[in-house]
Amino acid sequence: TYEKVWLAAAMVLIVGFIATITYGAVGPGIAMIDDEAGSIDPAEINDDERFAEPGVEHVGGNEYEVTVVAQAWSYSPAEIEVPANSEVTFYVTSRDVTHSFSVVGTNVNTMVIPGQVSEMTVQFDEPGEYGILCNEYCGEYHHTMEGKLNVV
Ligand code: CUA
Structure with a gap:
């Protein structure tokens, strides 16, 4: 049915978004805010x-x-x-x-x-x-x- 197709398409998008975000965070040479580097007043x-x-x-x-x-x-x-x-x-x-x-x-x-x-x-x-x-x-x-x- 079409519902299953849309559901599958939505899952692909979600996985894609997560992959993009993960790549952005741990990708080539750049880490954004690091918890260990932490905070400073x-x-x-x-x-x-x-x-x-x-x-x-x-x-x-x-x-x-x-x-x-x-x-x-x-x-x-x-x-x-x-x-x-x-x-x-x-x-x-x-x-x-x-x-x-x-x-x-x-x-x-x-x-x-x-x-x-x-x-x-x-x-x-x-x-x-x-x-x-x-x-x-x-x-x-x-x-x-x-x-x-x-x-x-
Ligand atoms: Cu613009 Cu500092």
Whole structure:
């Protein structure tokens, strides 16, 4: 009967949606908000051992951790340098409003929400100078909010 056909079609759609969402969450190199990276009170960023002095840390072998604090209308640090082909995990939070952390020409593009830590792990194969931009409107000087990533 037609009912069974429609039911089957609906099931296919639902499975498809779930697959899409799962792929988006765990897909190539990008994890969105990670529970382990967790939450942070924007008022306590200065006292947080990860974010009090944001920047690049070599955590061993081929691995680097980069902490970044976004704040209208800049990133701290303003300039990041990592070796090509290393495994780089970014931890990004905001001190004030919602921003984004987007590395031009790569698939690094995450929202940065006050109170939360966005985590993503990436490998940059191509040495070069990459722009970092904010894609979320964050006020009068949103368009000037930028940083720089040097892959060396
Ligand atoms: Cu920060 Cu737009």
